[in-house]
Amino acid sequence: xxxxxxxxxxxAILPLGLFLFPLWKITLEAPQYPTPLGMYIYIxxxxxxxxxxxxNINLMNHYVGMKYIPEAIPEFKIFPAGILITTVIGLIxxxxxxYKWFLYWFILMIVxxxxxLYDFYLWEHDYGHNLDPRAIMKFTNPDGSxxxxxxxxxxxxxxxxxxxxxYPRLGxxxxxxxxxxxxxxxxxxxxxxxxxxxx
Amino acid sequence: MKHIIKxxxxxxxxxxxxxxxxxxxxxxxxxxxxxxxxxxxxxxxxGEHDEFYAFISGGFSGQLSVYGLPSGRLFxxxxxxxxxxxxxxxxxxxxxxxxxxxxxFVPWDDAHHPxxxxxxxxxxxxxxxxxxxxxxxxxxxxxxTFETTEIIEIPNSAGNHSSSFVTENTEYVVAxxxxxxxxxxxxxxxxxxxxxxxxSLTFISVEPEHGHMxxxxxxxxxxxxxxxxxPGRGKSHGWFFFTTYNTEEASTLLEVNASQNDxxxxxxxNWKKIEEYVNNGGGxxxxxxxxxxxxxxxxxxxxxxxKKEVLTVNPLEVPGAxxxxxxxxxxxxxxxxxxxxxxxxxGKLSANxxxxxxxxxxxxxxxxxFAGDAYGIPILNFEDVLAGSVEQxxxxxxxxxxxxxxxxxxxxxxxxxxxxxKLGTWEVLDRQPCYYxxxxxxxxxxxxxxxxxxxxxxxxxxxxxxxxxxxxxxTQSAQLYDISGEKMELLLDFPTIGEPHYAAGCPADLIxxxxxxxxxxxxxxxxxxxxxxxxxxVVRDGNIVHVYMTMIRSHFSPDNIxxxxxxxxxxxxxxxxxxxxxxxxGVSMIGANTSELLIMPGQTETFLWEPKQEGxxxxxxxxxxxxxxxxxxxxxxxxxxxxxxxxxxxLGEDIE
Numbered sequence: 001x002x003x004x005x006x007x008x009x010x011x012a013i014l015p016l017g018l019f020l021f022p023l024w025k026i027t028l029e030a031p032q033y034p035t036p037l038g039m040y041i042y043i044x045x046x047x048x049x050x051x052x053x054x055x056n057i058n059l060m061n062h063y064v065g066m067k068y069i070p071e072a073i074p075e076f077k078i079f080p081a082g083i084l085i086t087t088v089i090g091l092i093x094x095x096x097x098x099y100k101w102f103l104y105w106f107i108l109m110i111v112x113x114x115x116x117l118y119d120f121y122l123w124e125h126d127y128g129h130n131l132d133p134r135a136i137m138k139f140t141n142p143d144g145s146x147x148x149x150x151x152x153x154x155x156x157x158x159x160x161x162x163x164x165x166x167y168p169r170l171g172x173x174x175x176x177x178x179x180x181x182x183x184x185x186x187x188x189x190x191x192x193x194x195x196x197x198x199x
Numbered sequence: 200m201k202h203i204i205k206x207x208x209x210x211x212x213x214x215x216x217x218x219x220x221x222x223x224x225x226x227x228x229x230x231x232x233x234x235x236x237x238x239x240x241x242x243x244x245x246g247e248h249d250e251f252y253a254f255i256s257g258g259f260s261g262q263l264s265v266y267g268l269p270s271g272r273l274f275x276x277x278x279x280x281x282x283x284x285x286x287x288x289x290x291x292x293x294x295x296x297x298x299x300x301x302x303x304f305v306p307w308d309d310a311h312h313p314x315x316x317x318x319x320x321x322x323x324x325x326x327x328x329x330x331x332x333x334x335x336x337x338x339x340x341x342x343x344t345f346e347t348t349e350i351i352e353i354p355n356s357a358g359n360h361s362s363s364f365v366t367e368n369t370e371y372v373v374a375x376x377x378x379x380x381x382x383x384x385x386x387x388x389x390x391x392x393x394x395x396x397x398x399s400l401t402f403i404s405v406e407p408e409h410g411h412m413x414x415x416x417x418x419x420x421x422x423x424x425x426x427x428x429x430p431g432r433g434k435s436h437g438w439f440f441f442t443t444y445n446t447e448e449a450s451t452l453l454e455v456n457a458s459q460n461d462x463x464x465x466x467x468x469n470w471k472k473i474e475e476y477v478n479n480g481g482g483x484x485x486x487x488x489x490x491x492x493x494x495x496x497x498x499x500x501x502x503x504x505x506k507k508e509v510l511t512v513n514p515l516e517v518p519g520a521x522x523x524x525x526x527x528x529x530x531x532x533x534x535x536x537x538x539x540x541x542x543x544x545x546g547k548l549s550a551n552x553x554x555x556x557x558x559x560x561x562x563x564x565x566x567x568x569f570a571g572d573a574y575g576i577p578i579l580n581f582e583d584v585l586a587g588s589v590e591q592x593x594x595x596x597x598x599x600x601x602x603x604x605x606x607x608x609x610x611x612x613x614x615x616x617x618x619x620x621k622l623g624t625w626e627v628l629d630r631q632p633c634y635y636x637x638x639x640x641x642x643x644x645x646x647x648x649x650x651x652x653x654x655x656x657x658x659x660x661x662x663x664x665x666x667x668x669x670x671x672x673x674t675q676s677a678q679l680y681d682i683s684g685e686k687m688e689l690l691l692d693f694p695t696i697g698e699p700h701y702a703a704g705c706p707a708d709l710i711x712x713x714x715x716x717x718x719x720x721x722x723x724x725x726x727x728x729x730x731x732x733x734x735x736x737v738v739r740d741g742n743i744v745h746v747y748m749t750m751i752r753s754h755f756s757p758d759n760i761x762x763x764x765x766x767x768x769x770x771x772x773x774x775x776x777x778x779x780x781x782x783x784x785g786v787s788m789i790g791a792n793t794s795e796l797l798i799m800p801g802q803t804e805t806f807l808w809e810p811k812q813e814g815x816x817x818x819x820x821x822x823x824x825x826x827x828x829x830x831x832x833x834x835x836x837x838x839x840x841x842x843x844x845x846x847x848x849x850l851g852e853d854i855e
Contacts, residue, residue, distance in 0.1 A: 035780075051719075052778035059752055059779070063826065136827060 004189035005094050008102050011181035012090025015083050015109075017174025018043045024120075024172060025049065026151050027165040028057065039069070041120075043083065043171065044076040064149055064160075065135025066127060075119060082112060083175075090182070099189025106182040113175065121153050240681060241691045243270040248711070251643045253656060253704040254313045254327050254340075255677065257281075260697025261308045263329055263340060268643070268654055268704065269679055271693030279338045279347045280308030280331040284794035288347075291796055292770070292805040293725075294494070296503035300352050301488040305334045312363055312427075312701040315342075316410070320367040320432050320648035324709030326410050328363040328372045335359030337374050337403060339410055343713045344496065351412045352489035354509050355382045355399040355419070361428040361533075364646065365405070367436045371415065371470065374401040375441050379422035379448075382511075383485065392450035394574075396422035399511075400441060402470055411493070416477045416510045418468065418521070421574040422448050424457070425466070427532050427598075432648050433539035435557040437471035440542050444529035446573070457529065458548060462581065464523040464573070465533055465544050467560060472520040473512055481517070482510045497724045499802050515575045522564060523573055525581040526553050532598035532639075536607065536622055537648050541586055545596040545609065552596050552609060554625070556586035587625040592618045597638060598701075600645035602652025602682055610637040610657060617657050617680065619687055631687045633678060635661040642682070643704035651706060655680045655687070658699040665692055675699060716780040718801030725803035727772030732756040737848045744769045744846075750784040750798065751776040752825040754850065755818070758833030761854050762846030765810055765839060771796075771818075774803040784831070785821030795821045810837040 001009075022040035027049070029036040037057050038049025046069055048054050058068045086109060093101040128150025139147035139160070151157065151164045158164075168176075243249055249267025257264055261281030265274045282289030282298070289298045289306055298306050308331030316326045327340040335353035340346065353359055353374050361375030379396040381387055387395065400418040405411070423443040431438035446463045449456030476482070487509040494501040514521040526544035530553070534543040542555040563583040570580045595613030602608065606628065609618050615636050619629040637657045644650040662676045674694035681688040720730055729735050729747040735756045738745045744767050749756045755773075763769055775784050777800040787795040791808040798804045810816065820831035838844040847854045 052717075056779045059777075 001095075002189075002192070004099055004102065004185045004192060005097075007181060007185035007188060008090065008097075008105075009094040011102075011105075011178050011185055012087050012094055014178030014181060015087060015175045017178075018083055018171040019080070021170035021174065022047070023169060023175075025165075025167060025169050028060075029163040029165070030161045032161075040169065043079045045072075046070075060162075061149070063136045064139065065132035065137075066149055067130065067132075069127075073123070075116075075123075079116065082116075086112065090178075099186050099193060102182050102186035102189055106179060106186060109175075109179045109182065113179065117153070124150050124153065127151075237688070237690055241269045241271065241679065243267065243272070249707060251651070251654070251704050252707050252710055253641065253643070253702055254315070255641075255656075255658070255695055255699045255702040256310050256313050256329060257696045258311065258698030258700050259309050261310050261331070262696060263310060263313055263327065264696040264699075265345065266693070267707075268656065269690065271677070271679060271691050273696070275345055276696055277340055277345055277347065279329055279340065280305075280310050280336065280350075282306045282794075285797065287794045287796045287804060287806070290794035290806070292807065293500045293803075296501040297347060297350055297492045297494060299492055299503035300334050300336070300490045301354070301505065302334060307333075308336060309333045310338075310697075311360065313703045314364050314372070314646060314701075315703045315705055316369040316405070317365055317367055317647055318369070320436070322644050322647050322649070322705045322709065323369075324705055324713070326369075327703060328365060330359050330362035330374060332359050332377070335374065335376070337363045337372055337412065339372075339405075339412060341410075341496075342710050343715050345714070346494070348494040348496065349410070349412055350490075350492045351403060351414070352491070353399075353401050353414070354487035354489040355380070355397075355417060355485075355511075356401060358424075361400075361425040361441050364429055364439075366430045366439070366470075367432050367648070369405045369407070369410075371402045372405055372412065373428060373430070373439055374403060375425035375428050376400070377424050377426060379424065382419060383487075389450050392422060393448040394422070396448070396450075398423055398425050400425060400428075400439075400466075400468065402473075412491075414489075414506075414509055416473060416482055416512050418473065418512050418514055420466065420514060420521070421576065423464070426530065429533050429535045429542075429646060431535055431539050431557065432537065435535065435539035435542075437469060438557075439468045439470050440533050440535060441466040441468065442526065442530040442533040442544060444531075462525040462527050463529055464578070465526045465530065465542060465555065466576075467522045467524060467542075469520045473517050476517045476520070477510060477512065482512045484508050485511045496718070497722060499718070499723065499725045499728075499804065519564070521576050522560070523576055523578045524555050524560065524584050525570070525578065526555070527551070531596075534599040534601075534607075534646075536601050537603050537650060539648075541622055543599045543607065543609075545598055547595050547597055547612070549596070550591055550594075552589040552592050552599075552620075554586045554588065554622075555584045559586065560584045587623075589618075589620050589625045589627065592620060592627050593630065598640060600640055600642045600655065601650055602642055602655075603644075603650040604652055606652070606682075608640060608642065608655050608682065608687075610640050612636050612638060612660070617655065617687065619682070629686045631680060631689060633657050633659055634665050634676065634692070635659055635663060637678075639699070639701050641702035641704055643706065646703070651704075653681070653683050654690075655682050656702060656704070658695065658702065660698070666694060717778055718799060720774075720776065720778060720801045723774070723801055723803060725772075725774070727770075727805065728803040729772070729774045731776070732850065735848070735850075737762070737846055739846050742767050746771045746773075746848075748773045748786075749776050750774070750786065750820065750831075752782070753820075753827030753831045755786070755820070755831065755833045756850040757848035758850050759836075759854050760834070760848045761836040761838075762844045763810060763835055763837050764842060764844075765813060765837060767810060769808045769810065769835075770805055771808060772803060772805045773798055775800050777801070782824060783822050784824050786818060787821050788818040788835070789816050797822060810835070813837050813839055 024041040040047040129148040251268040253266040278288035335356035339349040356376040358377030360377035379398040382397040404415040424445040428441040445457035528546040528549035530544040532545040593611030593614040679691040775798040
């Protein structure tokens with residue numbers, strides 16, 4: 001097996017880390033929570049950072065009319081299938097394909113990951129803005145519009161008494177590393193190809 | 200010449216004045232409790248934690264209070280032998296059985312001597328045991344929940360005072376009678392006390408994993424007053440030592456009649472020998488009647504069982520198991536040093552402090568050097584067992600603890616001071632006044648092989664003018680001394696709950712990591728637990744109504760109930776569905792003849808309400824739980840006894 005193909009093999013396997021480690025984490029800090037509330041987003045699950053955190057996030061959020069964080073969402077089926085399929089494609093490419101296919105796989109992964117992030121953003125937006133009209137507490141922005149409680153997609157944001165942090169976790173790094181590695185596989189493959197065709 | 204004399208005189212006067220000033224300045228800076236370095240020593244910054252836990256008995260409050268050291272801040276008052284309306288302890292249906300005795304429900308006791316469980320002679324921070332003096336009981340407080348989880352009554356005992364001290368691996372918690380009584384109890388003339396009344400020393404086994412208590416045996420001793428006790432440790436592990444007074448066996452005007460003998464005794468009990476005797480079938484099973492109350496954390500509920508027999512042991516039937524060590528003048532505290540060699544008898548009416556040697560005691564026993572016997576129990580010679588005396592250390596010694604560095608600290612009630620002295624040389628090293636009339640003292644780990652000799656807490660019996668006055672009854676006062684240096688240094692006064700007798704302390708790190716934050720809902724096995732709002736209901740069974748209710752921020756479910764009738768007995772079984780740290784909810788019903796409930800996350804508690812009048816009666820949450828706490832309320836409609844109002848309940852919608 002040629003070196004670029006071995007690298008591509010690695011690239012195809014790395015995203016499987018998403019099945020072991022969380023993709024993202026949202027943390028909510030407030031004075032009353034010396035241990036912050038937190039939620040891990042796995043590719044197929046929401047999980048408590050500390051026991052009962054999601055239950056307690058729901059309890060907090062019901063004051064402003066936010067929906068409960070669902071037990072399961074359709075993405076928990078779609079995303080794992082997507083990763084498995086792209087891994088299989090990646091493996092086939094690693095064994096059978098040439099460097100050009102590495103680039104196609106790289107582009108495919110960039111597109112799918114961006115779509116995944118956009119989907120996550122849409123869910124967050126809905127979660128933060130689609131509020132119960134009978135909410136116990138209603139807040140408005142200075143311009144009079146209804147205040148939303150959408151956590152940031154990436155970064156840190158103050159929401160009422162909470163400071164919300166939203167950052168990728170180890171699973172996401174595995175995915176990113178896999179995607180990056182496929183690009184390296186492509187570049188090395190291309191360089192080698194050039195070398196051999198020059199000869 | 201005159202001139203010279205004058206100037207010399209002036210110079211000398213000046214010197215005297217100067218040195219005088221110097222002296223007073225010096226003593227001020229030394230003793231002033233306001234000196235900045237002293238304040239820093241007890242200052243625990245906001246949000247920081249204390250280094251030690253102190254469990255201070257409540258005496259006649261029947262409670263055990265939890266303090267932090269060195270700050271002297273009060274964290275919790277744990278109800279043990281007393282009803283506590285704040286926590287519904289002894290009021291709710293779940294904990295009422297904890298206060299059952301063979302005499303029925305006894306909602307009070309005199310809580311005296313806390314002692315923390317030990318493993319291999321060191322404090323392990325799992326449980327605190329404490330004795331109820333009046334209706335003899337021993338309680339166990341679980342230090343993961345800081346709640347009383349077991350109480351066992353002691354039969355054949357009265358004034359359960361030489362209790363509740365644990366052996367080196369918590370094999371036993373020991374309870375000795377202060378008042379001797381007829382055993383078994385019977386109708387007889389009081390004047391026939393002498394020779395007929397007996398004193399029981401009770402060894403309660405502690406099951407190592409869960410701490411369940413069970414009376415292993417009772418040693419039936421001569422009719423003295425058994426005042427205090429302590430276990431042997433290290434080399435003397437396997438022995439237990441009890442001070443006695445009233446060896447005169449007087450039954451009236453004891454202050455005079457029990458103070459006649461020049462020497463009373465320390466009773467040395469080889470419990471390992473008796474344990475072996477009992478394990479081989481020794482002892483006499485005797486009819487008895489005593490309650491054993493156990494709180495189950497999984498059902499959040501206590502059960503009370505009456506036990507009907509107890510194994511008694513006559514000391515004469517186990518030769519070599521019990522000896523009497525003459526000890527001057529009605530000794531109070533009976534304290535064993537960390538090495539297990541020295542047994543201090545704090546002869547409260549004696550001018551000297553007597554210290555016995557365990558090695559010398561064993562030697563005298565081996566050589567059978569007996570001075571006589573008391574009801575067949577061998578008495579050793581005072582001189583043969585004496586290790587030494589601290590000469591004229593103060594007046595009225597009560598209790599001694601140790602710092603683990605070869606020093607002992609003894610309280611003197613009459614001369615109102617703590618005296619530091621050296622084991623082995625018996626010399627007095629330092630003394631510090633107490634304000635006023637100190638009873639007992641505590642060094643964290645002081646009753647173990649490993650004391651943490653940094654602080655001593657003195658618990659004073661008289662307070663007078665130490666704090667802002669509060670009418671005729673003033674708080675009792677504890678005082679904290681730094682004992683890390685050569686000399687003791689008074690750091691702090693702090694008020695205490697009830698009347699502290701003993702206390703027990705240990706580093707916070709032994710307990711803090713094990714302290715529970717909540718009760719997992721899925722582990723709640725209360726028979727009336729309701730684990731989700733969907734399961735809430737109201738069930739009628741004759742005139743008994745069971746309300747299966749839940750609470751979560753910020754509502755009860757159900758919060759409207761109709762169909763209750765005058766004359767019903769309504770049991771509210773209320774489950775707190777919260778699973779977050781420090782989110783209890785309370786509940787109280789207008790006119791309920793009981794206390795509120797204060798329910799921890801994941802817990803179920805029950806109160807009984809017997810409505811006597813038609814109407815619509817509100818209930819509400821009593822613990823400020825959330826921003827919507829004031830909205831956490833509900834109504835029960837009570838109809839006439841013969842009304843046809845259907846039994847219905849709701850949350851968030853009207854009952855049609």
